[in-house]
Amino acid sequence: MWRHIASNALTFLIVGLFLLAGVIAWGSREYRTAGPLDAAICLEVPRGGSMKALSSDLVDQGAISSAFIFEVGADYTEKSGDLKFGRFRVPAAASMEEIVDIVTRGGRNTCGAEVIYRVGINQTLVDVRELDPATNEFIEVADFVVGETEPPASYEAIKADGSATFRLVIAEGATSWQIANALGQIDSLVADVTEAPAEGSLAPRDYEFTPGDTVSSILNRMQDTQAAILAEAWENRVDGLPLETPEEALILASIIEKETSVPDERRQVSSVFVNRLNLGMRLQTDPTVIYGITRGEGVLGRGLRQSELRGETPWNTYVITGLPPTPIANPGQAAIEAALDPDTTEYIFFVADGTGGHAFATNLDDHNRNVARWREIEAQRANDG
Template sequence: MSERPPISPRSPRAALEPEQLPPPPKRSDRARNPLVIIGNAIITLVLVVMLGAGGIYVYGKQKIEAPGPLQEEKIVNIPQRAGLGDIAETLQREGVIENNRWVFIGSVLALKARADLKPGEYAFQKNASLRDVIGTIVEGKVVQHSVTIPEGLTSEQIVARLSENNIFTGTLREIPREGTLLPETYKFPRGTPREQVISRMQQAQKRVLNEVWERRSPEIPVKTPEQLVTLASIVEKETSKPDERSRVSSVFVNRLQKKMKLQSDPTIIYGLVGGKGTLGRPIKRSEITQPSPYNTYVIEGLPPGPIANPGRASLEAAANPARTRDLYFVADGTGGHTFSESYDAHLKSVAKLRALERQTQNDAVEPPEETAPAAAAAPDANASAAAPPAAAPKAGKNGGQKKRTRNAPQNSAPAPAASDPE
């Protein structure tokens, strides 16, 4: 066993002094290389940027997806040619986004959606987030307004309605040809040009007319789709009850097949006022015999064109009328009509209506003289369209006068009308 070398004794002073550590190793020439130093700095900077970007991403994600300040659904209009700042200001003013509009601008830029923002009228949901708001504008989910065009209006009346509706823009250069517009409920965004509205209604009419024409009865005495529209327009103006359309159509079809005059009052009214639609008074006896291309008491067959814009139901009724032998119909006093195959039966229906009218007049409280209807004092044999001559003019579903019954033959007149005797 080897022995350890003896330890030389140290002086007390030397024992109190700290021991000398060995000097640190010298840095290698590689560590002192400037490229290495720059590389380390770049790596450190990248790490800092990544951490910062991650923090910004998390914060931005929270902001974009956080519920917005809207307390209820709201419609906001983004005007044409509005810049990003203008859109942000509008949304801030309307309470759709928070007061700091720069968050919205930053979110749009972050989502790369600036070039895709579209003007229009938008409905923003309650508590819509920035992502929801931006997505709605980018996708162009504009508010659609329902616009209902009633059946039986003339083209001039339809144009007047469109001109009065402030959701549309632009002007119409001309009145569309009668019968070429389909009455229906449409949906349009605010700012739609009126010419575009008319074009859409015309396209819809062509589509529906083609469908109905293809399914028409081969027995109807009309040769063209245009004639079908004309017949449908007369049916449309003669009744406001959907379940009567096909039967009213059958009366006119039966008359056409028997070479009888149609004798429809609405055609006389159209010949007198044209596209304005309403006469505003009972038809005069002299107007019954007044020559006019639309006076079906004078002309044979159908008038030269439609007297209104019929809806799909009237087109289908004209194309596929009920199978009846009816040649006459008269108002029944309840809003509908009584149909008859013979003239004698028709006279009985008229007498029944007269009795009902007299009973109604006896039961009613007589109005003051100054408010009495003018028509009550003038039992014109050729009144308007859906009420007897002893009553005031009755407005139909299209806002115009409907077919009236006329008195029994007190004065000489042409052949009996489809809906009233002379």
């Protein structure tokens, strides 16, 4: 009798294990298979949210078929504790596994409104846009220039809503004064800076921020980022450069940044200046003359005069030999890397070629011909009005 009972119990145990394995396999398939969403949605995860509350919201929105499987899957993959707050785009037919990844990987919000402050050389443009989850494309809501145009009501409304993402986009080649001055005029930041940071010390790139952040906190982040970029580039520099310190590399990078906006030209332009430094030739670059006049505060807004090209300032590379004493702008990472890893060329001259790029030359005769062509282009443009 006991043997019969034990046999039945073993049978039930085996059947139970098979059933459990089947349930686990089914749950695993459900977790990884395409979900029921017909169209993309914008999913909001509040601060302090939990996977349990999120799973209930996802069921209500028709994004998942089972809150239980969603929570178990998140626990099993050890992602329950990684939930990030924000607004996230969940594409149509997203699986539970994909949704868990979306809300735990972090990074910039992928859905909802976004306010972008584009800090340039001459002005700060504000773009207000909102992502349409169905098309995954941003719809322009409003745009205006800080200090020149009254902020539209849509901008004020999105700011007051409190769910938008705020981002700074800093232009390469802007000076420290231009950046600090522009940040101080942004109404979403607290202006607490009276002096611009050292020239060249700010990394021009994108920075997310929260309204109410101080300008000094943003500038500190920019300085930390630039220091890290420069340190890595200096560590990876090529041999034989006429640069003795990372600061000299930053100075050269700032000149490269101001001389060309064509990415493919940076290393060629760098080679010209490196060749000139190696030959003991003066750099003779207009942006350094301009910096000697403006000190980076504002834009010159006109062509250089002959008297200014001959005028003695610490930055006038038509007068001084070698590098100026400081950077003349804040160079981006690509310009810094170009300064420390230039192309290998024999170029010692370059001039604009009318296409946005430059014509390079290894000797004065070729350079003079390139200059003559550029003068013809300038004259034709003037005639065309």
